Amino acid sequence: MTRIAYRRPEQMTERARELTLERGNLNVYRAVANAEKVYTGWMEAGSAALNSPVLPVRLRELVVLRTAYLMDCRYELGQHNDIAPTAGVTGHEIKALTSESGWEQIDLSDTERAVVGLTSELLTTRSVSAALFDEVHKVLGSEATIEVLMVIGRYAGLALMLNALDVDLDESDRLTLPGASR
Numbered sequence: 001m002t003r004i005a006y007r008r009p010e011q012m013t014e015r016a017r018e019l020t021l022e023r024g025n026l027n028v029y030r031a032v033a034n035a036e037k038v039y040t041g042w043m044e045a046g047s048a049a050l051n052s053p054v055l056p057v058r059l060r061e062l063v064v065l066r067t068a069y070l071m072d073c074r075y076e077l078g079q080h081n082d083i084a085p086t087a088g089v090t091g092h093e094i095k096a097l098t099s100e101s102g103w104e105q106i107d108l109s110d111t112e113r114a115v116v117g118l119t120s121e122l123l124t125t126r127s128v129s130a131a132l133f134d135e136v137h138k139v140l141g142s143e144a145t146i147e148v149l150m151v152i153g154r155y156a157g158l159a160l161m162l163n164a165l166d167v168d169l170d171e172s173d174r175l176t177l178p179g180a181s182r
Helices: 014-023 026-032 037-052 057-070 076-088 089-098 110-125 130-165
Strands: none
Touching: 014 026, 014 037, 026 037, 026 076, 026 130, 037 130, 057 076, 057 089, 057 110, 057 130, 076 089, 076 130, 110 130
16 A cells, blocks of 8 residues: 555646646556656656657667666556557566566567666666777667667666655556557
């Protein structure tokens, strides 16, 4: 049970309510909506990250799954285990990405392998080697590299909040990924 009561849409500002209902009236949003002064900007930044055409949906979801696992975030894992297949991530890949080193054994593209490696290294050591950073930057370019780092930072920070708040996984509602198929 969450440690701070969820806000109901009718308790939110009009714009906050629109953003919450647009993304789904999920517990994560209803919990974070308690920070009324920053919630709208936080939601808009999240929408920009999820809707950006710079990173393929599948690559972004690989990063989210690995981040959720490394941050030991039950909520993120619950949501993204269910929605990752809509981004083209197989059940086998999900299982491997959410284990200690299983991701190294699956058949990922060179780009995916480098990005998941960067995610793993950054979140476990709080840094990334120059060689791995250069590899990712070479294949993705500056804009996409920064977006990968922003996704890692966003989901790692969100995991910390969700873990501290003990947010309940929604019974049936799931996030819908832009650009993914259901």
